[in-house]
Amino acid sequence: MLKLTNVHSGYDGTEVLRGVSIEVKKGEVVTIVGANGAGKTTTLRSLCGIVKPSQGSIEFEGQRIDGKRPDEIVDAGITLIPEGRQLFPFISVRDNLLMGAYKKGARAGYKQRLEQVLDLFPRVRERLDQNAGSLSGGEQQMVAIARGLMADPKLLMFDEPSLGLSPLLVSQVFGIIDKILDLGTTVLIVEQNIVHTLRIAHRGYVLENGEIALSGTGQELLDNPHVKRAYLGL
Numbered sequence: 001m002l003k004l005t006n007v008h009s010g011y012d013g014t015e016v017l018r019g020v021s022i023e024v025k026k027g028e029v030v031t032i033v034g035a036n037g038a039g040k041t042t043t044l045r046s047l048c049g050i051v052k053p054s055q056g057s058i059e060f061e062g063q064r065i066d067g068k069r070p071d072e073i074v075d076a077g078i079t080l081i082p083e084g085r086q087l088f089p090f091i092s093v094r095d096n097l098l099m100g101a102y103k104k105g106a107r108a109g110y111k112q113r114l115e116q117v118l119d120l121f122p123r124v125r126e127r128l129d130q131n132a133g134s135l136s137g138g139e140q141q142m143v144a145i146a147r148g149l150m151a152d153p154k155l156l157m158f159d160e161p162s163l164g165l166s167p168l169l170v171s172q173v174f175g176i177i178d179k180i181l182d183l184g185t186t187v188l189i190v191e192q193n194i195v196h197t198l199r200i201a202h203r204g205y206v207l208e209n210g211e212i213a214l215s216g217t218g219q220e221l222l223d224n225p226h227v228k229r230a231y232l233g234l
């Protein structure tokens with residue numbers, strides 16, 4: 001479904017990604033894990049068209065998407081749930097969700113989609129008329145995921161969904177992933193919380209200094225001596 005081949009990318013002449021190659025197959029949960037500054041967010045920005053790769057290619061469903069505008073990439077079926085949620089705090093949860101259905105293909109069926117999404121998040125349904133900024137951190141993360149699903153994406157990308165959440169809420173957020181797969185949506189998660197993510201991912205990549213250092217199934221990476229030493233302190 002998604003294929004990055006030898007992607008080089010960065011900011012104002014500073015190269016952050018140095019030859020990144022990643023594949024995501026339809027129906028998979030794939031994760032990119034790495035320390036602060038490894039280039040995880042830059043990878044997602046390159047996928048969304050916010051940052052343009054200087055070399056390499058990004059293909060989505062067989063079409064090149066590097067060089068396309070962010071709105072064209074959303075229309076193609078890729079949605080990002082950004083780090084820090086980025087909700088509109090002074091409008092209602094309902095209006096935040098409707099903003100998610102703004103892309104061309106999602107506008108027509110938004111009412112039905114809203115019901116389908118709210119079935120996944122009963123807590124969000126209870127708070128539809130409340131301003132998004134008045135919700136707790138965990139509830140806001142659920143709204144951000146629900147808003148992403150309103151675009152009816154083929155690929156949903158998460159940037160650090162566990163950031164700032166208690167362990168219980170992190171489990172709840174990761175518990176939603178199976179339901180998202182049931183909707184037919186493929187998932188790419190970028191995380192520092194590597195234990196939780198590698199447990200639920202089919203496959204993962206370890207990004208270090210802008211390069212893929214390791215890849216494998218979630219369990220293979222959890223058992224890897226370098227991952228244990230460098231990321232788990234074991």
Ligand code: ATP
Pocket residue numbers: 011014016034035036037038039040041042043192
């Ligand atoms: P974190 O887990 O801390 O969010 P990350 O793996 O997502 O880290 P990136 O945000 O991709 O890392 O940052 C990788 C490098 O790119 C860092 O050295 C960072 O300082 C640099 N960088 C990020 N954004 C910009 C920018 N807008 N302009 C210049 N450099 C940037």
